[in-house]
Amino acid sequence: MNEVSHISMDAPQRKIWLASYPPTVPAELPPLTHKSIVQLFEESCARFADRTAFSSMDKALTFRALEQESRKVGAWLQAQGLSKGDRVAVMMPNILQNPVVVYGILRAGYVVVNVNPLYTPRELEHQLKDSNAKIIFVLENFAHTVEQVVHKTELRKVVVTTMGDMLGLKGHIVNFVVRKVKKLVPAWNIPSAIPFKRMLADGKERVLAPADRGLDDIAFLQYTGGTTGVSKGAMLTHRNLLSNKDQMSYWLETAFIKRERPQVMTFLCALPLYHIFALTVNSLMGVAIGGHNILIANPRDLPSLVKDMQKHKIHVFPGLNTLFNALLNNPDFPKVDHSSMLMVFGGGMAVQRPVAERWHKMTGCPITEGYGLSETSPVATVNRIDTEEFTGTIGLPVPSTEVTIRDEDGNDLIYGEVGEICIRGPQVTPGYWNRPDETAKVMTADGYFRSGDMGYMDERGYIKIVDRKKDMILVSGFNVYPNEVEEVAAMHPGVLECAAIGIPDANSGEAVKLVVVKRDPALTEADLKAHCAENLTNYKRPKHIEFRTELPKSNVGKILRRELRDKT
Structure with a gap:
């Protein structure tokens, strides 16, 4: 971690990150030019x-x-x-x-x-x-x-x-x-x-x-896990999404400081369009600039994905660390002509430095890491595109966006100190659909969204995530909330009590581990996995199950997930 500065952060006033901005990116967005x-x-x-807007299986639309x-x-x-x-x-x-x-x-x-x-x-x-x-x-x-x-x-x-x-x-x-x-x-x-x-x-x-x-009408309900484990809909307005589109547009322009602009931008859309990352960066951005989005129905079919990449000159490729890593290990990927690639965005989960370095060496195009959530439409911070440096951070706040790091009492922290990453900007949701209680938990009195991610900001304005305040598990860019997994597992009559935690996984970043105390001694791992498969979509299912005679608890009886994680 960087040496701690003794200057108060006071982010909204100082906006120290602006000094690190590319020269062509404004600090603030001009007024939106579209009403919806x-x-x-x-x-x-x-x-x-x-022009072709979207194509799928070689059929153009x-x-x-x-x-x-x-x-x-x-x-x-x-x-x-x-x-x-x-x-x-x-x-x-x-x-x-x-x-x-x-x-x-x-x-x-x-x-x-x-x-x-x-x-x-x-x-x-x-x-x-x-x-x-x-x-x-x-x-x-x-x-x-x-x-x-x-x-x-x-x-x-x-x-x-x-x-x-x-x-x-x-x-x-x-x-x-x-x-x-x-x-x-x-x-x-x-x-x-x-x-x-x-x-x-x-x-x-x-x-x-x-x-x-109008701009303040809801366009999408983007569902995300809650602090209680109950999925809730982040209300994303036309203003939220158009603002994020504009924020990204200014950022994308910096790619052409050193590279020639293609007549038509071609996007590889391997991330699902129901996910906020692809919705904004692929669909909305592509439509706005007259780009061509190549739709990939099943990105897990790597041979087919690589064939699609061989047929087209790809300019923009948003993806996840797991997808980049899988491609790097595909024998045909090195045969793809990567010379057209201008921008590769990594989001949803941390991009690992070895993957980023190997990708850059093989393709000649660096991975630009960014950060966001469903609640921020999604992009809140991103690294510079006009540099080939892999910073290992989530980058700088995008235009018209304020990020501050706060302690448990809501105080702004000094540079280099770890606290909760809080975000304010035109892309931030007004709240959760029919959930004023959940909205109140994540919105501060001065309008910041509390991300639940713990990190620090250095004196250049770059932000580094170091931990999560929440017990959320991040599997291949998808949020998994322990409460939901535990609730499903507890439905099985053979389970007395259980706790779900995230553990490191080479393929998906994290994987779900379920620690269980049996009610029925005959309960097996296979029984429980089959039960979870009926009630949880694939990425939420426990990959590892451990049986114990008891779970660590606080003096009031609360199961201590963090203690389980520390001992795993």
């Missing part, structure tokens, strides 16, 4: 009509087609009797239908609820009930999950799409392979389900009325 994401979207579609197809979705939605601001859920991987539906929902004047397609019925039911979503768009591969909970929710309509619905003639082959060869579509039965193509045909016959949505 919809206005930005429609202007881009008109301006870049003939131009901005003109994106506008036309999303218009059909929006017109159909408006005919379903929804009220202004109603929530519509999207449960899809990175396929062409995803941006078509998401922008269609926004154009119709409704709120997008992004859903992880791999959620279990229990997780999906909570999110649909909490958001009170009225309609869901789902890929058929996951319709069996919706089937199990639809009768318990307020859903009025379920629209089901197939992998091949927007791939033209090739789509028939894709559907056959997905259904019959790979058997990736479990049987499902939702009698009232509406096929995606029929919905589009219906929408084509209708007129999309302009939606009256």
Whole structure:
């Protein structure tokens, strides 16, 4: 750690990080030029009509087609009797239908609820009930999950799409392979389900009325784990997302201080669009600048991902440490022509220095690490792009963003002292959907969001994360909250008590470990893992299970997770 300075931080007044800014980046954002994401979207579609906006499995969707197809979705939605601001859920991987539906929902004047397609019925039911979503768009591969909970929710309509619905003639082959060869579509039965193509045909016959949505209206409910383990929706407004888009736009411009600007920017979208990182940095940024996003439906299929990289000149690649590391260990990745790569962003989890150094050596392009959360739309800090230095920090606060480090009593700390990272800026959520109690826990009286991450700021304004205040576990960039894992494990009749902790993992950064005291002596690791698999999506499941006769507790009986971590 850097030597501690004895100067009071007083971050909002000093903004010491501005002295470390690239020369072309302003300290403050100018006023927003669009009144909503919809206005930005429609202007881009008109301006870049003939360019490819998104492509998937070699099928291109131009901005003109994106506008036309999303218009059909929006017109159909408006005919379903929804009220202004109603929530519509999207449960899809990175396929062409995803941006078509998401922008269609926004154009119709409704709120997008992004859903992880791999959620279990229990997780999906909570999110649909909490958001009170009225309609869901789902890929058929996951319709069996919706089937199990639809009768318990307020859903009025379920629209089901197939992998091949927007791939033209090739789509028939894709559907056959997905259904019959790979058997990736479990049987499902939702009698009232509406096929995606029929919905589009219906929408084509209708007129999309302009939606009256402003900067402070909610655009997305982005669900994230809570301090109680209950997933809650961060309300992200049009202002939040447009501000973060502008903050990143100024930062991206610095890449062209030393490198030539391509006519069309090509983005590799390997991160899921339901995740806030890809939503803002890929989809929103790509649309804003007329870029081409190559959608990767399954980034775990590394051979296919590498083939896509070989077909295109990639300029922008947001990813996670785990993905970068996996690519570096793929035998065909060194054969990819990396000469076009301008920007590689690492977020979601810490980028490990050995991975960053190996990546830079192999590709010639450094990984630029940044930091953010669902609640910050997401980018709050980022390293400079116009330098090849890997700082090992999360970088500097982006324009119009104030970061301060505070102690338990809310006092600003001096440079180099570790405290909670607190963030204030136009990209910060106004709070959690229908959760004023949870909002109050994370927002300070002077408008800062308490991140729950512990770190320090050096005298140049660079921030280093050193620990977490919360017991949250970070698995491949996804938050896992111990309470939720423990609650699910405790549902098993063979469990007396348990505690979930994060332990280091070479592949995912951290992995979930469950420490269990048995009620039933016959309980096995396999029994408990099978139980968790039914109730938790893959990244939340315990990778390691340890049985003990007792758990460490405080004098009031609270299980001491930190003590378990220290002894693991």
